[in-house]
Amino acid sequence: MMQIARTAPAKSAGAQRWAVLPFLEIGALVVALVLPLLLQDYLTVFATRVLILAIFAVSFDLVWGYAGIMSFGQALFFGAGGYGAALLARDLDVVSMLLILPAGIIIGLVFALFVGGFLLLGRHPASVIFVALGTLTGAYAADRLARGWYYLGGQNGIPSIPPMSLGSYDFTEGPAFYYFVLAILVVTYIGCRFLVRSQFGLALAGLRENEQRIAFFGYKVQHLKLIIFALGGAIAGLGGSLYAFHEGFVWPNILGVVISTQVVLYVLFGGSGTLIGAIIGAVVIEGVSFWLSDNYREIWPIILGGLLLLVILFRPSGLVSLLLSERERVGSFGRPPKGGHRGSS
Amino acid sequence: MALLEATGIVKSFGKLTALNDAGLVVSENEFHGLIGPNGSGKSTLMKCVAGAETPTAGAIRFAGNDITGLSPADRARAGMSLKFQITSVFPALTLYDNILLSLQADTSLFGLMLSRSRGALHDQVMTMLEQFRLVHRAHEAAATLSHGQQQWLEIAMALAARPRLLLLDEPTGGMSLEERRVTGDLLQPIKSHCSLVIVEHDLDFIRDICDRLTVLDQGQVLATGSVADIQANSKVQEVYLRRA
Ligand SMILES: Nc1ncnc2c1ncn2[C@@H]1O[C@H](COP(=O)(O)OP(=O)(O)OP(=O)(O)O)[C@@H](O)[C@H]1O
Ligand SMILES: [Mg+2]
Numbered sequence: 001m002m003q004i005a006r007t008a009p010a011k012s013a014g015a016q017r018w019a020v021l022p023f024l025e026i027g028a029l030v031v032a033l034v035l036p037l038l039l040q041d042y043l044t045v046f047a048t049r050v051l052i053l054a055i056f057a058v059s060f061d062l063v064w065g066y067a068g069i070m071s072f073g074q075a076l077f078f079g080a081g082g083y084g085a086a087l088l089a090r091d092l093d094v095v096s097m098l099l100i101l102p103a104g105i106i107i108g109l110v111f112a113l114f115v116g117g118f119l120l121l122g123r124h125p126a127s128v129i130f131v132a133l134g135t136l137t138g139a140y141a142a143d144r145l146a147r148g149w150y151y152l153g154g155q156n157g158i159p160s161i162p163p164m165s166l167g168s169y170d171f172t173e174g175p176a177f178y179y180f181v182l183a184i185l186v187v188t189y190i191g192c193r194f195l196v197r198s199q200f201g202l203a204l205a206g207l208r209e210n211e212q213r214i215a216f217f218g219y220k221v222q223h224l225k226l227i228i229f230a231l232g233g234a235i236a237g238l239g240g241s242l243y244a245f246h247e248g249f250v251w252p253n254i255l256g257v258v259i260s261t262q263v264v265l266y267v268l269f270g271g272s273g274t275l276i277g278a279i280i281g282a283v284v285i286e287g288v289s290f291w292l293s294d295n296y297r298e299i300w301p302i303i304l305g306g307l308l309l310l311v312i313l314f315r316p317s318g319l320v321s322l323l324l325s326e327r328e329r330v331g332s333f334g335r336p337p338k339g340g341h342r343g344s345s
Numbered sequence: 346m347a348l349l350e351a352t353g354i355v356k357s358f359g360k361l362t363a364l365n366d367a368g369l370v371v372s373e374n375e376f377h378g379l380i381g382p383n384g385s386g387k388s389t390l391m392k393c394v395a396g397a398e399t400p401t402a403g404a405i406r407f408a409g410n411d412i413t414g415l416s417p418a419d420r421a422r423a424g425m426s427l428k429f430q431i432t433s434v435f436p437a438l439t440l441y442d443n444i445l446l447s448l449q450a451d452t453s454l455f456g457l458m459l460s461r462s463r464g465a466l467h468d469q470v471m472t473m474l475e476q477f478r479l480v481h482r483a484h485e486a487a488a489t490l491s492h493g494q495q496q497w498l499e500i501a502m503a504l505a506a507r508p509r510l511l512l513l514d515e516p517t518g519g520m521s522l523e524e525r526r527v528t529g530d531l532l533q534p535i536k537s538h539c540s541l542v543i544v545e546h547d548l549d550f551i552r553d554i555c556d557r558l559t560v561l562d563q564g565q566v567l568a569t570g571s572v573a574d575i576q577a578n579s580k581v582q583e584v585y586l587r588r589a
């Protein structure tokens with residue numbers, strides 16, 4: 001028996017040799033690091049915006065791609081973080097990064113706990129449609145509320161948000177802001193990667209594939225869902241607060257259905273259930289839209305739509321599935337004990 | 346004292362009464378066969394016991410506690426483990442991870458985030474895979490297994506949590522004769538620490554491994570007793586002859 005057990009790691013080591021994910025990740029990081037050196041300033045501003053949207057995409061991917069929760073109103077948390085940050089700056093003159101970013105995280109978290117508590121808790125598991133419509137309705141209602149509410153600036157939102165500061169340094173848009181957002185994206189990514197590759201990630205995989213079955217193992221399915229939903233909300237809120245300070249204004253659209261749908265497309269297009277896929281999706285969709293809208297002023301939305309359809313039809317697991325095998329996408333969660341003589345991957 | 350005592354179980358689906366005052370009593374370390382014609386309510390009774398269905402009426406006691414109102418997760422935590430009639434392994438996950446998923450269910454969520462029990466559970470995962478002759482495929486996706494092997498994996502998952510009561514709904518469906526024999530061998534050793542309720546159409550298999558039997562017919566208990574008693578029971582013979 002021991003001998004049989006020893007053959008296992010050899011096999012998985014073979015599989016490890018072909019792992020492409022680390023290359024993809026390092027490649028993406030290198031490109032992101034050198035990009036501002038190659039781009040004109042106005043393009044660096046655009047790239048910063050895309051990175052913020054990538055943080056947002058990661059938040060949605062955690063909830064949908066990993067846990068299978070159809071959070072189709074994810075912008076509610078992004079927008080809440082954004083409006084929260086804007087109000088802090090406008091009404092309380094708070095612009096310190098050390099307060100703004102935690103505030104964005106907490107606002108996203110609290111909103112998600114509230115919405116998630118309502119939609120996901122209960123004796124019987126909520127149906128997929130109920131959650132999808134519930135979150136969508138939440139985002140729609142928030143959008144309408146913001147439009148009608150004078151305190152939130154109505155249709156125009158909240159303009160002229162001052163720059164975020166750290167000590168005496170002001171982050172205005174440009175390379176410094178870019179690298180700052182990149183650092184936050186990397187930290188978020190590493191944190192999420194740790195989580196989705198942990199035993200908690202295995203529980204999420206079980207949740208995604210067969211929710212009823214893991215309840216029969218004794219998992220507290222509702223708690224599991226609420227935790228990941230809240231975490232997704234917190235990350236979206238963080239992204240929203242960055243967005244508010246980067247753009248210098250917030251408006252009702254960032255809470256609404258359109259940007260909620262956009263983030264679904266990022267993740268679907270890049271590859272759900274891989275964190276790098278969410279980022280690639282955001283970058284490619286935003287990049288292509290930018291380029292198309294410059295070159296084909298009238299018809300670019302049609303071209304983009306066609307492109308999205310093609311990928312979704314022929315690559316339902318997204319762009320990254322061109323490089324990443326299904327096995328590697330799902331991954332392995334078992335590890336041999338530290339210093340153990342027997343092993344698995 | 347009995348480990349499991351389900352009494353007066355009624356379950357209606359709209360107008361259809363799937364169970365009509367059915368019951369099931371299982372003692373510690375007993376292998377109990379649940380048999381009966383198609384549609385007699387065997388799966389429904391198992392689901393009521395495990396919490397997958399809520400009985401319309403009746404009471405279920407497990408290890409001395411009334412569990413009638415508990416959720417499936419709480420029943421699992423109390424020591425029950427169910428393999429559904431429909432195979433439900435996690436096809437995209439490796440065999441190793443299928444077992445680990447079952448084993449780690451009682452690690453706290455915080456512990457899971459830090460992967461605290463990953464190392465400690467390794468040996469148990471490997472032991473389960475060895476026991477069920479699946480260890481050489483530990484790192485392949487469960488989807489690559491044959492139907493029979495998937496059933497074994499599911500039994501292994503159900504057993505991994507070291508339940509006090511294992512509920513198996515047609516574990517040998519779709520297995521070859523040889524695979525059935527092996528399944529019987531695999532189940533024997535658990536008797537020292539676990540009771541079993543098993544639904545099976547293969548009466549030879551049931552006879553070989555069970556101590557006692559309960560026969561259901563049209564949602565009611567036709568007879569319950571030792572294997573010999575049931576075999577000698579004329580009402581049971583009639584039901585089986587009528588349907589055969
Ligand atoms: N969810 C349901 N909704 C409606 N009717 C159901 C449901 N589940 C079971 N039934 C009905 O209840 C009766 C008993 O079904 P059950 O699955 O318990 O039988 P069984 O003894 O397990 O049969 P088999 O040997 O075919 O597995 C059947 O008439 C079935 O059609
Ligand atoms: Mg059945």
